[in-house]
Amino acid sequence: MVLVASGSSLNGAMMVAQYLMKATGKNVITITPESILAGGALIDEHSFVIVISQSGASTNIIAALKYFQDEGIETVSLTGNIESPMREYSDRIFDYGVGNEYVDFVTMGVQTLVEFFLMFGLALGSDGISESTLKDLGNTIRDQDTVINTAEAYIKKHKLQLAQQQPAFFVGNGPNYGVAKEGALKFQEALKRPAMYYEPEEFLHGPDMQLSPDYTVFLLDDLNTASRFDEVFTALHLITPNIHFVTSRYFSEKVPNDVINIPGASSSELVPLLTLPVIQLISAEMADIGQTWETTPFFAEFDQKIAIKTQDYQKELKSIQQEWEKDQQK
Template sequence: MKAMIPFMKLAPKVCSSIISNRKNLIKPLVDLYMAKEYKKIVIVASGSSSNIANSVKYFIQNTLNTEVKIIWPMTYIKFDYKFNEDAFIICMSQSGKSTNTIQAVKKANKMGQDVAVLTTNANSPIKQYTNNVFEYGSGSDDYYVAKGYPASCTFLMLFALETALAKNIIKKEEFELKLKELETAISLMKTSFEVSEQFYANNKEEFKAMRRVMVVGCGPSYGTALEGALKINETFGIPTNAYEMEEFVHGPSYEIFKDHAVFFIDNGDDAHERIMQLYSALHLLTDKVFLISNNGNVADKRIWKLDYEISNEFSILFNIIPFQIISDSICSDLDLLSYNVRNYEFEKIIKTKA
């Protein structure tokens, strides 16, 4: 398939470009947000855009000291549009063509709520419904959002940092430190790519044999888990779900069989101890337990690890890469093109019988 890897290789350069051009790309959004005193930020998004929002939610909250709420477009349109009078509404659509997100913008307009749109294409149809359209700077040719995920996360984290600096929530010294850490995280994406390729090579037979996958995270890593599960699901075509770590043990863990694969994401943050406890215990149910970790003291072929000396909140930029590599490489090795894996057996029979 190799549909994601070319875009993954471009991602670090794109993210660095967003930082370099942040005054042009992000300042207009900061100015719009600064025009009023908002009590919360509501992000309306689905698919990868929703996963991106979940990945940066806590960074934005902690940086701006402002509540961030994430709502799916149809839920916002039909049910959850009230009590947002003092909210800054951000509607996200990678393509700018998503009909549900367009309807959400129209709903926000009808409710008299202030709305901004984030997209990869400012000239897309969504621009007909608001003047406040902002481009991420990642381009619109990225079908699986392989560079769009880190680029959008970079954009939103920069929005939080630039706004916090403008509102005097953080000092210039802290801003510069966080910016440096963000740049370091971007530089680690190349290393993550290399580690992920080796991780796939070490486990590729098990990965290709997967028929049920669960991805477990907490806090920022839950957003990564959502996007990682989506990538496997929409490329390899097998049942794949993401779970918050405690929700995982309230039902989903009971369905696990020996041939099920489970990925745990450990950022080394406040969820570390519990994630590691779950990771260790799950070996009683299946041998296919994988760990995405920053703990250099653990070693196993089923453990992907990357040592770094930056705040764990930035790990979302490179922790997604193993899932992108796994998804793309499985399809490439099996000569699949986003087909359900059940079709692979069918196609194999047809090809060998012809």
């Protein structure tokens, strides 16, 4: 199975790739359209190719679809808008249930995509959909309310620390590596703040050497007992006070001041459903507090020169925003 995506859609695909491999017993790779066009994967007519774009209007995604079409490779497209330009180049196209958004970068789409693929994996699994698996998934989704309340309380308590504009690291393993990548992206998009993402051991093999007391590090814990998050968390305090540890390790114990303590998931594959909302909420609320949503006038000129969406995309965004504003007034 090949998942082709870009930006937040790629990050969501990375969060579920391990789960899909376990559910289907098949190899799953995530890859960008650029890598496809550069010949970065062995894909042929026997490959099961899923192309993902919430807007359905990303020019690089459409370029990849054209490539597959020219090569005689069938594709299945997932989008929030089945009437979007990618429809013309897709063999089959499905709405994965999120719709489109009027902000110019994804917010709801990642979470919805992860939930879609979890259900997709259940349906494809060789053992079918078991009651226990559905129960675990349902419990994890219900725990998101607790996660949001916990994150909001943490933001209120640490907002001055979180408001710093110095570089940030996001560190995560397995499915949480996709969350780390999404966290860095959201800090760049919403907070206009330099941010990087790594797996823990990669972080410890060089990138950590640039740390100084004003750097921020987000540690996204998982259920992998081989990972050294607790050791890294303790050691980082020797360099910087700006550490935020998203974990369930302290759920029944006294919680340290810089820990965002969330409920535990039944498996590591479900952990992104609990860690992702924390990062999204921090990014959104700190962007509101810091008033960092707007880009500079220089970027507006750049954006006009380098189009990443099809021609009518901005008109569609305005239409969606107007509909949303009407709904809010009702």
